[in-house]
Amino acid sequence: MPAYGPPPVPPQPPKKPRTILIASAAALVAAAVAAAVTAGVTGDGEAEAAPTVTVTETAPADSAADEDTLSDPAAEESGSDDAYGLGETVTYENDVEVSLSAFSRGVSSDYASPEDTPYAKFRIKIVNGSDATVDANEMTVNCAYGDEGEEGEAIYDDGLDGLPDTRILAGRSLTVPWACELPKNEKFLQVEVSPDWESEEAVFTGDVK
Template sequence: MTQQFTPPPMPGYGPPVPPPPPKGPRTALIATAAAVAGAVVAAAVTYGVTGGGDSEAKPAPTVTVTKTAPAAGTDAAAEDTAEEETGGEEAGSGDAYALDDTVVYDHDVEVSLSGFSRGVSSEYAAPENTPYVKFTIKVVNNSDSAVDANEMTVSCAYGDEGREGESVYDEGLDGLPDTKILAGRSLSFTYACELPKKETFLQVEVAPDFDSEESVFAGEVK
């Protein structure tokens, strides 16, 4: 007689799960992160040193001065001769130029002042009923490209304390012209600044365009 044997039921859980492998040393992870950060910093420094970006400043043009030679035998001629023997006036030295000097920029644009005369603005001017000095500004464009006269800057000061001389707008005194000076051409226009009747010292600062440094003209006005 054959007996049937029923095996006992299996337990409700499987074989034990093996433990996870041990983690690597923490110092290795820190060293790797430090190396990556160092590489990023080095790349940023190299980019800055090699001039990345468009922040490079444009050099200001140099300025030379030309003067009309006086007749031989005059005191002015003797003074000019002595000046030449001592080296003459250094261009771009930062000193003011005489009111009748001609300033030549390194991109072949010349600026000069002339024809100084006094007047009083009308009741319709801005400012009205104000003593002023007017003068002619001449710009000669010997460069290869046009110069926008509207980009010129002109400012005035007067007296020993350097008070600002307000620009005067009146009939025939329209300020800066709104035109271009073509290559090989020149432009002359009249400009006026406030100058009280008792003041004689005048300082005029002129720049032919936004990229050029201002030239300072100074002297006595009758």
């Protein structure tokens, strides 16, 4: 059988950061209080416009196995605007959504790249709620694991072929199977996903059992 190998990675132009609009309920309340205080102290007596915040509910598990395999300690931490739980959905300003689901563990085959390597497998879902096309082959995925932030190498194996060479039309969605190296004695996983080259990375963190 032929050995699986990673597909060539196209050069990536400099990113143009785009703000991710997502917050917890506590953050929404804090924003409302801040807006009320601002309105009360404005010198000209006119209330300033309150900030717009998108609140996204935690994505439901695809199956009972998800609930047994995945936990999201980062999602329970308060005051964190930089990372999201492994089961959360991140919504961008242009209404493109990114979420992860169906976490499981496995070991790559003798013909995989890298071979015989323990990994965490999951699904990446991109929902294109914008009015423009999203190129799926521009998506970037990076993983790290453990307290020291070791790089989790992408796994290419049967059913894990990397990014599809397709486009996500407006109003459509795409789900991509992915796997990253995760040693058997490690639980903490960090996954950074960007739906295209011009979008800021969404950082998901949590424990995989």
